[in-house]
Amino acid sequence: MSHHLVEARDLYYAYPDGTAALRGVSFRFTHGESVGVVGANGAGKSTLLLHLNGCLSPGRGAVRIGDVQVTRKTLPDVRRTVGMVFQDPDDQLFMPSVREEVAFGPLNAGLAPEEVEDRVSKALETVDASHLADRPPFRLSGGEKRAVAIASVLSLEPDVLVMDEPTANLDPHARRKTIDLLRSFHHTRVIATHDLDLVLDVCTRALVLHHGQVAADGSPADVFRDEALLAACHLEKPLRMQACPVCGTGD
Amino acid sequence: MHMADALISPAVGGAAWAGAAGLAAWSARKVRLEMDDRKAPLMGVLGAFVFSAQMINFAIPATGSSGHLGGGLLLAILLGPHAAFLTITSVLLVQALFFADGGLLALGCNVLNLGLFPCFIAYPLIYRPIAGTGLARGRVMAGALLGAVVALLMGAFAVVLETTASGISDLPFSSFLLFMLPIHLAIGIVEGLVTATVVLFVYQARPELAVAGQGSTGSGRAVAVALLLAAVITGGLLSWFASGNPDGLEWSIARTADTEELAAPGEGVHALSAHIQEKTVLMPDYAFGDASPEESAGVVRTGTTVAGLVGVGLTLLVAGTLALVFRPRRMSRGASA
Amino acid sequence: MAAIESALLQTGRLDTLARQDTAVHRIDPRAKVITTACFVLLVVSFDKYTVAAMIPFLVYPLALLTVGRVPPGFVLTRLALVSPFAVVIGVFNPLIDHEPMVRLGPVVITGGWLSFASILLRFLLTLSAALLLIATTGFNRVCLALERFRVPPVFVVQLLLLYRYLFVLAREAARVLRAYRLRAIRSRGVSLRVYGSLVGSLLLRTLDRGQRVYTAMGCRGFNGILHPSIPLRFRTVDAAFVFGWCAFFIVARLYPLPQHLGHAVLEFLS
Structure with a gap:
């Protein structure tokens, strides 16, 4: 299946209050690619992400997932293919227990109970959260919530994973675990983040958004070396690419 | 004000429950038929919002006291009457279960007192005609003020009606009413003011909500409201006559x-x-002692009273012993763990 | 409102209690809902002067307390936090009703005091039954029971979500309020002018959250119905629970048990 392709052509989107959030965004992500979408606050990252599974529909232009164009009609299909992890796990986790939370998507998809159970345990195992199955999601720690939110999407077995700020508000250890988890996936991944070091760790490609337009698109190492570009887009070199102020090394 | 289980008779509570359940079922049908499914999450979240808003007290001007939002009319304005009625019902259910506000049988009364009037009378018949769909400050203010006052006065009247019809409290109808109405007039004015300020703030920040929020206004609304009123009045009278006590x-x-x-x-x-x-009467009434008040020409004899007290003491003793016996042994372990 | 705030905080405790595993917790939620309804209905159906005959009904909450391992102090403190409407109204009874009804030697008790005592007892019984239903069942399972009783799905869904976001929004409101108080040291409450924008902005954020929650649910194929993944089974034990307790309630309602007991004991002694 060529479902793993994600393609956007000339996307325009304005919010009801008139704010133009996307102004002609185009790209094509291929199978297994891991893309970091970076940019300043309000650059259009979250808006772009919401287009990828049809939560928003563009004012102009189109999104394709594989061979399927995202429209109202193809929505159920698209949503099974594209899994979306939200920035605030509290928005996403609403069921009484972790197990039910992870089962929510598969049950809505109408899968058989045994199949659902199977997928739930597999998804929880993947994110190393099997021990949390009977806990209520809103009582978990930030890192655990994040893991469960990811599991609740993995259980739908999507081909493409879309994530908004997967490391926001996490302590260093939880952040590291999340990054390791993201690296272990073989899905096509689209990750919006301010954490440029995460992009270096996980992504094979960086897409820089600025004022609703693509300002740069290339390998993270190349993009992040362009200091003029980074400054113009309100970004900063990833810490590990900066000269170390303590020991004076770095590139 | 929450009606309480301790003050109502089964007939009043049951009649109100039936009325409230019928209205809720009808509202749920309406929500499903007329509105998109995005209402359910919004309703739940707004219900939770009412709780959190109630944590925030405001100073009531010139009195030195403070109050908090009730939220009935606000929900009706934001969600439309049917969805708001369901949300108010759930708010009251959570209050009854978790905060022991009122009780389970009184829930029906509370849903009618605090949900029916703001959603199906104050909003469609007062707020909407006055405030319209525009954002005019004065109109929103007037509509909310009048709507909240009417809703609260009707609610207070219903509380008095339910209480006296139940006959557990000795408060006479008229003095109870005289006690309740002025209080609820004041509460209504404050509620209206607060509702209007919040609504105006939200509409100013997001004008698009002013239009989106105005749920459905079915053509059959007038008929429905008339039917409803009739049902309420008959219900009230029926429960009055059927009063258990x-x-x-x-x-x-x-x-x-x-x-x-x-x-x-x-x-x-x-x-x-x-x-x-x-x-x-189906069930004989047992007062303290054996004699019911009507038939006791004088006062219950001391002997009977002593027997009653001994019996109560023994019952408590037996219950206490049973509790001790059945106390799970794991309890101690659980406590120390 | 301090009472609401602490009540909200304690609600988390109620949740913890509900997750215990005891004989009472294992009873099907539907059985407990039915039994609680029967209990409340029969307690409320007593004559207004009844005190003694109501006492046996204490056995039910006591049984749930002990077998369900709910600390009695917890229930009592929660009852103390309750809005005292019933008590406020009931306190007028002794002032209005002076008819002597019970004599114990030189002490005469009037009908008003008797009916006031009855109101207090009703208060204690009905509200503790509601609290114990939650403490031994949990809100989500009560919702599940409601769904099985054919309550419309849209109602159940928004009820579950209301409960879910209660804590999230309460914390949000508490943060906003704390930030306000730190900068408005002297005022008792939020001034009305500020209130509009303070609560209004809270409301705007709530509306946004509602939208995000809806989106998140939509992304996983939500179409208006929750599919419970925990099957409910109504076993013989559950039926026995319902019938046993309801039979006891009815007997206690029809016969003044303490009275009979007292007579029997006094007769035996004499």
């Missing part, structure tokens, strides 16, 4: 001679309902 009222009437404050209105009704009650 009119003997309390009958009693008061019997003592008119030495109680000046007894209410004049409704005496005929009380007597009549008491009469009906005597004829139809």
Whole structure:
């Protein structure tokens, strides 16, 4: 299946209050690619992400997932293919227990109970959260919530994973675990983040958004070396690419 | 004000429950038929919002006291009447279960008192016609003020009606009403002011919500409201007649001679309902001691009273012992863990 | 409102209690809902002067407390936090009703005091039954029971979500309020002018959250119905629970048990 392709052509989107959030965004992500979408606050990252599974529909232009164009009609299909992890796990986790939370998507998809159970345990195992199955999601720690939110999407077995700020508000250890988890996936991944070091760790490609337009698109190492570009887009070199102020090394 | 289980009779509570359940079922149908499914999450979240908003007290000007939002009219404005009615019902259910506000049987009364009036009377008949869909400050203010006052006064009236019809409290109808109405007039004015300020703030920040929020206005609304009113009135009368404990009222009437404050209105009704009650009573009433008040010419004898007290003491003892015996052994481990 | 705030905080405790595993917790939620309804209905159906005959009904909450391992102090403190409407109204009874009804030697008790005592007892019984239903069942399972009783799905869904976001929004409101108080040291409450924008902005954020929650649910194929993944089974034990308790309630309602007991004991002694 060529479902793993994600393609956007000339996307325009304005919010009801008139704010133009996307102004002609185009790209094509291929199978297994891991893309970091970076940019300043309000650059259009979250808006772009919401287009990828049809939560928003563009004012102009189109999104394709594989061979399927995202429209109202193809929505159920698209949503099974594209899994979306939200920035605030509290928005996403609403069921009484972790197990039910992870089962929510598969049950809505109408899968058989045994199949659902199977997928739930597999998804929880993947994110190393099997021990949390009977806990209520809103009582978990930030890192655990994040893991469960990811599991609740993995259980739908999507081909493409879309994530908004997967490391926001996490302590260093939880952040590291999340990054390791993201690296272990073989899905096509689209990750919006301010954490440029995460992009270096996980992504094979960086897409820089600025004022609703693509300002740069290339390998993270190349993009992040362009200091003029980074400054113009309100970004900063990833810490590990900066000269170390303590020991004076770095590139 | 929350009606409480301790003050109502089964007939009143049951009638109100039936009315509230019917309205909720009808509202749920409406929400499903007329609105998109995005309402359910929004309803839930707004219900939770009402709780959190109630944590925030405001200073009532020139009184030195403070109050908090009720939220009924606000929900009706934001969600439309049907969805708002369901949300208010759930808010009250959570309050009944978790905060022991009112109780489970009184839930029906509370849903009618606090949900029916803002959603199906104050909003469609007062707020909407006055405020319209525009953002005019004065109109929103006037509509919210009048709507909230009417809703709260009707609610207070219903509380009084339910209480006196139940006959557990001895408060006479008219003095209870005189006590409740002024308080709820004041509460209504404040509620209206607060609702209007919040609504105006939200509309200013997001004008698009002013249009989106105005749920559905079905053509059959007028008919529905008329039907509803009729149902409420009949329900009220029915529960009045069917009151499970009119003997309390009958009693008061019997003592008119030495109680000046007894209410004049409704005496005929009380007597009549008491009469009906005597004829139809299913369960014999047991007062403290064996004698029910009507038949005791004098006072219950000391001997009977002693027997009663001994019995109560023993019952408590037995219950306590059983509790000790059945106390799970794991308890101690659980406590130390 | 301090009472609401602490009540909200304690609600988390109620949740913890509900997750215990005891004989009472294992009873099907539907059985407990039915039994609680029967209990409340029969308690409320007593004559207004009844005190003694109501006492046996205490056995039910006591049984749930002990077998369900709910600390009695917890229930009592929660009852103390309750809005005292019933008590406020009931306190008028002794002032209005002076008819002597019970004599114990030189002490005469009037009908008003008797009916007030009855109101207090009703208060204690009905509200503790509601609290214990939650403490031994949990809100989500009560919702599940409601769904099985054919309550419309849209109602159940928004009820579950209301409960879910209660804590999230309460914390949000508490943060906003704390930030306000730190900068408005002298005022008792939020001034009305500020209130509009303070609560209004809270409301705007709530509306946004509602939208995000809806989106998140939509992304996983939500179409208006929750599919419960925990099957409910109504076993013989559950039926026995319902019938046993309801039979006891009815007997206690029809016969003044303490009275009979007292007579029997006094007769035996004499």
